[in-house]
Amino acid sequence: MTEIRAIKEEELQNYMQRMGVEARVAARILSQASSEQKKQALNAMAGAIREQAASILKANAADLEAAADKGLKASFVDRLTLNEDRVEAMAQGLEAIATFDDPVGSIIKAWDRPNGLTIKQVRTPLGVIGVIYESRPNVTADAGALCMMAGNAVILRGGSEGFHSNHAIHAALQAGLVNAGLPEKAIQLIATTNRDAVGEMLRGLDGNVDVIVPRGGKNLVGRVQKEARVPVFSHLEGLCHLYVDEDASLDMAVEIIHNAKLRRTGICGSVETVLIHEKIAKDYAPAILNKLAEDGCEIRGDEAICKLWPTAKQATAEDWVTEYLDKILSVCVVSSLDAATDHIAEYGSEHTDGIITQNQENAQKFFEKVDSAIVVHNASTQFADGGEFGMGAEIGIATGKMHARGPIGVEQLTSFQYHVLGTGQIRPA
Amino acid sequence: MTEIRAIKEEELQNYMQRMGVEARVAARILSQASSEQKKQALNAMAGAIREQAASILKANAADLEAAADKGLKASFVDRLTLNEDRVEAMAQGLEAIATFDDPVGSIIKAWDRPNGLTIKQVRTPLGVIGVIYESRPNVTADAGALCMMAGNAVILRGGSEGFHSNHAIHAALQAGLVNAGLPEKAIQLIATTNRDAVGEMLRGLDGNVDVIVPRGGKNLVGRVQKEARVPVFSHLEGLCHLYVDEDASLDMAVEIIHNAKLRRTGICGSVETVLIHEKIAKDYAPAILNKLAEDGCEIRGDEAICKLWPTAKQATAEDWVTEYLDKILSVCVVSSLDAATDHIAEYGSEHTDGIITQNQENAQKFFEKVDSAIVVHNASTQFADGGEFGMGAEIGIATGKMHARGPIGVEQLTSFQYHVLGTGQIRPA
Numbered sequence: 001m002t003e004i005r006a007i008k009e010e011e012l013q014n015y016m017q018r019m020g021v022e023a024r025v026a027a028r029i030l031s032q033a034s035s036e037q038k039k040q041a042l043n044a045m046a047g048a049i050r051e052q053a054a055s056i057l058k059a060n061a062a063d064l065e066a067a068a069d070k071g072l073k074a075s076f077v078d079r080l081t082l083n084e085d086r087v088e089a090m091a092q093g094l095e096a097i098a099t100f101d102d103p104v105g106s107i108i109k110a111w112d113r114p115n116g117l118t119i120k121q122v123r124t125p126l127g128v129i130g131v132i133y134e135s136r137p138n139v140t141a142d143a144g145a146l147c148m149m150a151g152n153a154v155i156l157r158g159g160s161e162g163f164h165s166n167h168a169i170h171a172a173l174q175a176g177l178v179n180a181g182l183p184e185k186a187i188q189l190i191a192t193t194n195r196d197a198v199g200e201m202l203r204g205l206d207g208n209v210d211v212i213v214p215r216g217g218k219n220l221v222g223r224v225q226k227e228a229r230v231p232v233f234s235h236l237e238g239l240c241h242l243y244v245d246e247d248a249s250l251d252m253a254v255e256i257i258h259n260a261k262l263r264r265t266g267i268c269g270s271v272e273t274v275l276i277h278e279k280i281a282k283d284y285a286p287a288i289l290n291k292l293a294e295d296g297c298e299i300r301g302d303e304a305i306c307k308l309w310p311t312a313k314q315a316t317a318e319d320w321v322t323e324y325l326d327k328i329l330s331v332c333v334v335s336s337l338d339a340a341t342d343h344i345a346e347y348g349s350e351h352t353d354g355i356i357t358q359n360q361e362n363a364q365k366f367f368e369k370v371d372s373a374i375v376v377h378n379a380s381t382q383f384a385d386g387g388e389f390g391m392g393a394e395i396g397i398a399t400g401k402m403h404a405r406g407p408i409g410v411e412q413l414t415s416f417q418y419h420v421l422g423t424g425q426i427r428p429a
Numbered sequence: 430m431t432e433i434r435a436i437k438e439e440e441l442q443n444y445m446q447r448m449g450v451e452a453r454v455a456a457r458i459l460s461q462a463s464s465e466q467k468k469q470a471l472n473a474m475a476g477a478i479r480e481q482a483a484s485i486l487k488a489n490a491a492d493l494e495a496a497a498d499k500g501l502k503a504s505f506v507d508r509l510t511l512n513e514d515r516v517e518a519m520a521q522g523l524e525a526i527a528t529f530d531d532p533v534g535s536i537i538k539a540w541d542r543p544n545g546l547t548i549k550q551v552r553t554p555l556g557v558i559g560v561i562y563e564s565r566p567n568v569t570a571d572a573g574a575l576c577m578m579a580g581n582a583v584i585l586r587g588g589s590e591g592f593h594s595n596h597a598i599h600a601a602l603q604a605g606l607v608n609a610g611l612p613e614k615a616i617q618l619i620a621t622t623n624r625d626a627v628g629e630m631l632r633g634l635d636g637n638v639d640v641i642v643p644r645g646g647k648n649l650v651g652r653v654q655k656e657a658r659v660p661v662f663s664h665l666e667g668l669c670h671l672y673v674d675e676d677a678s679l680d681m682a683v684e685i686i687h688n689a690k691l692r693r694t695g696i697c698g699s700v701e702t703v704l705i706h707e708k709i710a711k712d713y714a715p716a717i718l719n720k721l722a723e724d725g726c727e728i729r730g731d732e733a734i735c736k737l738w739p740t741a742k743q744a745t746a747e748d749w750v751t752e753y754l755d756k757i758l759s760v761c762v763v764s765s766l767d768a769a770t771d772h773i774a775e776y777g778s779e780h781t782d783g784i785i786t787q788n789q790e791n792a793q794k795f796f797e798k799v800d801s802a803i804v805v806h807n808a809s810t811q812f813a814d815g816g817e818f819g820m821g822a823e824i825g826i827a828t829g830k831m832h833a834r835g836p837i838g839v840e841q842l843t844s845f846q847y848h849v850l851g852t853g854q855i856r857p858a
Contacts, residue, residue, distance in 0.1 A: 028774075032797055113819055117808060124800065126830055210830060231660060231831050252853040259855035345457075354849075367848055368461055371553065379546060379851025388856065389847070390542055401555055401639060401844035402660050403832040415830035418818070419796055420783075422808025424681040426688035427817065 012196055019155060019188055020205025023128040026185040027153035031125045035102035037180050038149055042098035045145065045176025046091040052172050053087045059168035060137065067161055079135040080162055090141045090169070093393065094176075097145045100392045103411045104151040120419040125151030127210035129413065130201045131395070132157045132224060134216035137165035143215070144173050144187040146395050150413035153186045155209065157201060159216075160193035167191070198223075204230040213395050213408065218323075233408050235373075235399040237323040238268030239349040240381045243340040243366065245357030246277040250284055252378060253356045258291050259380040260354075266325050268397060269352050269384030273320060273330045275340045278304070281333045285309050289331065297327045304333035320347045337362055341369035348372060350399045352384040373399050373406040441625055448584060448617055449634025452557040455612040456582035460554045464531035466609050467578055471527035474574065474605030475520040481601050482516045488597035489566065496590055508564040509591055519570045519598070522822065523605075526574045529821045532840045533580040547850040552843045554580030556639035559630050560824070561586045561653060563645035566594035572644070573602050573616040575824050579842035582615045584638065586630060588645075589622035596620070627652075633659040642824055642837065647752075662837050664802075664828040666752040667697030668778040669810045672769040672795065674786030675706040679713055681807060682785045687720050688809040689783075695754050697826060698781050698813030702749060702759045704769045707733070710762045714738050718760065726756045733762035749776045766791055770798035777801060779828045781813040802828050802835040 030038075049056070060082040067077050108121040129147045131154060133139040140156055147154035158166040170189040177184050190197050201209060202224060211231045214224040221234050242260055244253045260271035276285055285308045289299050293311060300319045301312035312331070319330040320343075334340045337355075344353050354376030355366040363377045374384050384407070386394025391409030398404045404412035459467075478485070489511040496506050532552045539549040558576045560583060562568040569585055576583035587595040599618040606613050619626050630638060631653060640660045643653040650663050671689055673682045689700035705714055714737045718728050722740060729748045730741035741760070748759040749772075763769045766784075773782050783805030784795040792806045803813050813836070815823025820838030827833045833841035 028800075031800065111819065113817070117812065117817075119818055124830075249853070255853065255855055263856055263858060371457075371460065372846065374847045374849060376849040377851060379849055379854040380856050382856040383546065383849055383851075383854070388542070388546075389548055390540065401553075405844060406847045416834060417801065418803045418835045420803060420805040420808055420812055422806060422812075424678070424684065425808040425812070426684055427692055427809050427811040429692060 009194075009196065012192065012194055013200060015192070016190075016197060016200040016205055019190070020128070020208030022185040023153040023155055023188060024208045026183040027125065027127050029183050030148065030153055030186050031104070031151045033151065033182055035104075037182060038102065038151075039098040041176045041180035041182050042094050042145055042149065043176075044179035045141070045173050046094040046098075048172035048175040049087060049091040049094065049141065049169065052168065053084065056087055056165065056168040056172070057082060057084070059164035062164045063162055072161065076135055076161075080137065080165070082137055082165060086138065090138050093138070093142055094145050097149050097393060100149060100410055102149065103414045108416055115425050116423060117425055118421040120421070121416050122419055123411070123414045124417050126413055126415050128153045128155065128208055130155045130157070130209045130212040132198060132201065132212065132214045132216070132220065134159040134220060135161055137162045137169055139215055140166045140169040140189065141173060142393065143213070143395050144170070146393055146410060147413055148177075148186055150410045152413060153188075155188050155190065155201065157190045157198060163193055199227065202228045202230075215396055231402060233396060233398040233400065233404045233412070235268060235349065235351050235397050237349045238270070238351040238384070238397070239273070239321070239323045239347065240269060240271045240351055240384070241273045241275060241344050241348055241353040242271050242381060243275045243334070243337070243344075243353075243355045244277060244280070244284060244288070245337060245355055245359060245362050246279040247359035247362060248277075248280065248284070248356040249358055250287060253284060254288050254291050256356055256378070256380050257288050258295070260382055261292060261297060261329050262295055262327065263380070263382050265327055267382065269382045270325070271329070271381045272323055273332070273347070275332055275334045275343055276305075277337070277340070278333050278335050281305075282308055285331070285333075292329060297329055300328065300330045302332035305331045323349070337365060338369075341366060344370055344372070351397065352376060352381045354379065354381050373397065438623075438625065441621065441623055442629060444621070445619075445626060445629040445634055448619070449557070449637030451614040452582040452584055452617060453637045455614040456554065456556050458612050459577065459582055459615050460533070460580045462580065462611055464533075466611060467531065467580075468527040470605045470609035470611050471523050471574055471578065472605075473608035474570070474602050475523040475527075477601035477604040478516060478520040478523065478570065478598065481597065482513065485516055485594065485597040485601070486511060486513070488593035491593045492591055501590065505564055505590075509566065509594070511566055511594060515567065519567050522567070522571055523574050526578050526822060529578060529839055531578065532843045537845055544854050545852060546854055549848040549850070550845050551848055552840070553846050555842055555844050557582045557584065557637055558842065559584045559586070559638045559641040561627060561630065561641065561643045561645070561649065563588040563649060564590055566591045566598055568644055569595045569598040569618065570602060571822065572642070572824050573599070575822055575839060576842055577606075577615055579839045581842060582617075584617050584619065584630065586619045586627060592622055628656065631657045631659075644825055660831060662825060662827040662829065662833045662841070664697060664778065664780050664826050666778045667699070667780040667813070667826070668702070668750070668752045668776065669698060669700045669780055669813070670702045670704060670773050670777055670782040671700050671810060672704045672763070672766070672773075672782075672784045673706060673709070673713060673717070674766060674784055674788060674791050675708040676788035676791060677709065677713070677785040678787055679716060682713060683717050683720050685785055685807070685809050686717050687724070689811055690721060690726060690758050691724055691756065692809070692811050694756055696811065698811045699754070700758070700810050701752055702761070702776070704761055704763045704772055705734075706766070706769070707762050707764050710734075711737055714760070714762075721758060726758055729757065729759045731761035734760045752778070766794060767798075770795060773799055773801070780826065781805060781810045783808065783810050802826065
């Protein structure tokens with residue numbers, strides 16, 4: 001662990017450029033590593049995490065002490081905190097990734113041409129991935145391992161508050177790489193808290209960063225989206241909607257909305273706005289809202305909702321564009337399915353939006369009209385998650401339309417190439 | 430056809446911004462258009478091209494006259510020239526696209542989860558595509574139609590030399606859109622030759638351009654790659670290699686290299702450098718090079734080649750990085766397969782590279798080591814083409830690793846979304 005926290009400005013650029021070059025070299029080697037080698041590295045990383053648990057916790061204690069001195073918020077400190085259980089969970093997370101199918105070399109598609117050529121579209125690594133994250137030290141392990149399993153080199157930049165924890169975890173990851181004969185530089189951690197390091201990374205380190213994945217709050221993601229000169233896989237926010245259709249099952253609507261809002265309010269897949277068709281609003285709204293209010297959820301309704309359910313607060317224009325990430329829900333009555341999809345097009349974030357209906361045709365219409373990464377029929381929006389999708393683990397969720405969209409798992413961290421297999425074919429004039 | 434060639438600078442930005450907004454609106458409508466509607470539009474476009482052939486040729490005559498006045502090169506004038514056959518070919522190209530499978534709505538993958546959820550990954554349009562091209566007026570029809578078939582709106586910017594031709598063709602495309610009840614603004618052509626319009630487009634028109642595809646020479650592509658603030662699908666050059674392995678069939682090597690170099694020298698998939706394994710160089714090089722020289726190909730060889738085949742010119746360092754696009758080939762002797770892949774990694778353009786060998790293991794090794802969009806075994810590199818891949822038509826070839834790679838056909842012009850289908854599932858705590 002090189003401690004160069006306070007690197008001088010003139011050295012920073014050299015330091016970062018060198019990191020980029022070393023990542024590119026490591027990526028070349030890693031792209032040809034066998035599945036067995038990568039899995040060996042992951043299991044060895046898990047072992048090293050367990051062996052070095054004491055030093056990881058000690059490093060974390062130093063970070064927590066500094067956080068206490070700075071008077072950081074309790075929720076922040078909770079995210080920063082490691083304990084034996086969380087360290088063990090990290091090790092198990094690495095072992096879980098080792099059980100994934102290796103995407104590299106898998107065939108996406110193969111077909112034959114009339115001239116006898118066989119063409120295969122085969123997955124290859126993307127190259128070098130930059131991950132910029134905030135307080136959770138476990139991202140160091142999760143993100144590093146996931147990128148590596150897809151054959152990529154990764155440059156990690158964690159929040160300064162987790163500096164010591166991240167370095168202790170990173171040391172264990174590198175031990176795992178070395179154990180499997182893979183380059184140590186396949187997973188690098190930026191060893192300075194100088195904020196300009198992020199700027200350097202966003203400029204792409206001379207073409208040596210292929211994509212950046214920001215993990216954190218809206219400020220971080222917004223900065224990355226604005227300043228990055230390389231592709232970014234990200235979502236700025238998850239302003240998710242559920243539309244209760246005129247043909248919805250009432251019981252289902254009550255259960256799904258309660259889960260979508262309150263199971264966990266702080267995740268990007270939690271619902272923030274519910275739209276209720278006017279034909280059933282009188283019967284459905286009270287049942288849906290009572291169930292939420294019982295568990296302490298504040299309701300902000302439009303005029304129609306406030307009439308039907310007077311406990312609601314009057315929503316303001318601001319409410320329709322607010323991702324609460326809290327026990328608050330905005331609710332309004334809409335005149336039709338089209339009005340619902342128009343509302344989603346105007347205020348949504350193209351993350352996850354759903355319809356509750358027993359009418360298949362309406363569900364189909366909703367899916368055609370809503371241009372979000374994930375559209376849901378008769379299920380909770382909280383399923384917007386790589387694990388729930390069966391991808392095993394995700395590095396984040398993307399709302400862009402390029403390359404990765406929705407949960408970003410190992411497969412989304414790959415590119416592809418075409419293999420053209422001939423027996424001497426030449427192209428006719 | 431609005432003639433606003435000499436638009437004022439202060440108006441240009443407004444004009445371009447408005448175009449972006451209109452494209453976005455059209456894209457929303459087009460994304461929900463049925464396959465039948467899009468196919469009707471394409472066939473109606475073909476009809477309009479034929480009906481308006483006289484006015485298209487008249488417009489082209491005006492462009493050709495201006496080109497003659499400017500003293501433009503013969504090869505340039507040839508690319509700019511339309512005649513009855515070329516107009517008919519354009520119409521047939523549109524009809525061919527109408528026979529393609531519509532990618533929008535097709536299911537890439539579907540699977541069930543243990544909790545009963547069904548998840549489908551479904552193709553959706555990308556949104557708005559900007560196409561910047563040079564002299565060939567047929568790109569107006571090809572690119573416009575291909576983007577539209579994939580459900581995208583497109584903003585076309587043709588070279589100023591083809592201004593009148595492009596507008597005449599564009600009028601026919603819009604007639605086809607209107608015939609099928611689709612928005613005219615789904616295919617827009619920038620009606621000014623002001624070069625700043627390109628700059629505006631490269632900045633993304635306030636988020637209303639999702640991707641840019643440049644079609645043209647290295648200068649154009651280089652500018653787009655450098656200045657674009659949105660994703661770009663492109664290749665800067667096609668510096669393609671063929672490696673003749675020690676286990677190659679001599680006959681096959683002779684035929685494939687002749688075809689890869691001389692079938693057409695001006696396309697990006699033509700081979701520019703041949704690498705020959707030292708073990709067979711003495712026997713193979715003369716046969717391979719004689720066949721090329723017979724047809725007027727100039728050979729620039731390294732020292733070993735010049736000894737084996739004294740007619741060769743001595744290659745300079747410049748030769749290994751030159752895309753000749755001409756009857757010139759650089760050739761060198763390499764000591765191993767690894768030396769060949771190292772050469773390709775150092776000098777190649779990650780476009781198309783191939784190996785000629787009867788040894789399956791060596792082919793596999795080559796494929797693993799060469800990180801190009803297309804890798805070829807025992808076939809001509811001139812198969813690097815969407816049509817030859819069976820994609821029907823392509824808008825270009827991409828060497829980047831994000832989203833599209835290799836030939837860019839209708840499928841590569843789409844994104845996807847996830848459909849999560851439930852029966853009331855909620856996510857457990």
